[in-house]
Amino acid sequence: MSTEIKAPAFPESVAEGTVATWHKHPGDAVSRDEIIVEIETDKVVLEVPSPVDGVLKEHKVNEDDVVESEQVLATVEEGATADAPKADASADESASDAKAEATESSDEEAVQVGDKLVAPAAKKLAAENNVDLSQVQGTGKGGRVLKEDVQNAIKNGPKASPAPAAPAAAAPVAGAREEKRVPMSRMRQTIAKRLVQAQQTAAMLTTYNEVDMKPVMDLRKQYKELFEKTHNGTRLGFMSFFVKAATEALKRFPDVNASIDGTDIVYHGYQDIGVAVSTPRGLMVPVLRDTDSLTLAGIESTISDFGKRGRDGKIGIEDMQGGTFTITNGGVFGSLMSTPILNPPQTAILGMHKIQERPMAVNGEVVIRPMMYLALSYDHRMIDGKDAVQFLVTIKELLEDPARILLEV
Structure with a gap:
């Protein structure tokens, strides 16, 4: 009996997908739940498993073909076995x-x-x-x-001595320039389209500040081992402090937490913060839901899970839908300063950067401090410069005195 293998039901926001890789070919034996093909959409890569044991009979579509939701991709002969080589x-x-x-x-x-x-x-x-x-x-x-x-x-038998290689067959001469042309993946096309769209439709500006990371680093150093032991191996990083500081700042400046829908402004009574994650397939922004109710351990655990699933291609569409604000950390790659681009329809994004020791004037004395530049890109159509600057200053003050995050002052 033949069983049809169909593409999964795509969410409403995803119209179609591209067949990325066939893992099984006609004549190959397949097991139930074994991955047969991968479909790349503009947001995630979906794995399609076999619902039965048997032998793959035929492909209905080829790699790079565009498929729609629940379209037939292949057929499997249920219960059959692969033919032995003759x-x-x-x-x-x-x-x-x-x-x-x-x-x-x-x-x-x-x-x-x-x-x-x-x-x-x-x-x-x-x-x-x-x-x-x-x-x-x-x-x-x-x-x-x-x-x-x-x-x-x-x-x-014996062979003649090899003849000297002709100049034409020699290795490429020094300075030879090679080119390789490959099609852009659907996800990369979507990322490019959204980034250009953000720059073309938003009145985007960026304001900068810097934060002294010594208080957070001292607190992390003091409780790092106890935190990990108490929370079953979850490590205390810097991102959880930034998420909590941003959450508090978003409550104080609701315009930064809003979004634009046509000619309407949508104010959100909650804080869902997206965290940019670099994956082999491109940049993804999974969302931390209701960050006001999350603990530092809950934030770190969820971010760690996002990172692992991102590397394995397991982040789902539902993980990236929504979001009222985004944080991106270029510092993990060594960036000292950058201008992050908005993630529409959000109206602001916070950029973290590398922690760099620099001489600073503190109480009239020059001391060496671990400093980080912060960048807030915002849509000037929605957010005034005064609110953007004060929002970033609020994050700076909360990080330089972490107790204020807990006290909400």
């Missing part, structure tokens, strides 16, 4: 082919090479494999050398 038949076929070639070679008009008559096919094969024809014993009519004789000589 070694004996293959051997017989090879022997027949060799015999036919030998017969054809013997009938071809021979050419004189030295004191031997050589079939043209044998001469060509000898030249390709650097075989010295004077050392090959011919078995054809009148002692002529056949292609089969050269093949035997390749296996058992």
Whole structure:
């Protein structure tokens, strides 16, 4: 009985997908829940498993084909087993082919090479494999050398010294420039489209500040081991402090937590913060829901899970839907300062950067402090410059005195 393998039901926000990779081909044995094909949408890569045990019968679509929701992709013959290789038949076929070639070679008009008559096919094969024809014993009519004789000589007989490589066959000359053209993935196309759209439709500005990370670093150093032990191996990082600081700042500046829908402003009575995650397939922004109710441990655990699932291609569409604000951390790659681009329809995004020790004036003295530049890009159509600056200053003040995050002051 044949079973159809269909594309999954795409969410409303996803119209179609592209067949990325076939993991199984016609004639391959498949097991229930074994991944057969991957479909790349503009947001995530979906894995399509086999619902039954059997043998893949045929592909209905090819790689790079565009498919729609629940379209038939392949059929599986349920309960069938893959055919074993027919070694004996293959051997017989090879022997027949060799015999036919030998017969054809013997009938071809021979050419004189030295004191031997050589079939043209044998001469060509000898030249390709650097075989010295004077050392090959011919078995054809009148002692002529056949292609089969050269093949035997390749296996058992001596070879001539290889000829010097011709200049054309040498390695590429120094300075040679190579090009490789590959199609842009659907996800990369969508990322590019959204980034250009954000720059073309929003009145985007960026304001900068810097934060002294010493208080957070000291707090993290003091409680790092106890935190990890108390919360079952969850490590205390910096991102949870930024998420909590941003959550408090968003409550104080609701315009930064709003979004624009046409000519309407949508104010959100909750804080859902997206965290940009770099994956092998491109940038993804899974969302932390209701960050006001999350603990530091809950935030760190969820972010860690996002990172692992991102590397494995397991982040789902539902993980990235919504979001009222985004945080991106270019500092993990060594960026000292950058201008993050908005994630529409959100109206602001916070950029974290590398922690760099710099001389700072503190209470009239020059001291070395671990400093981080912060960047807030915002949509000036929605957010005034005063609110954007005060929002960023609020995050700075909360991070430089972490107790204020807990006290909400």
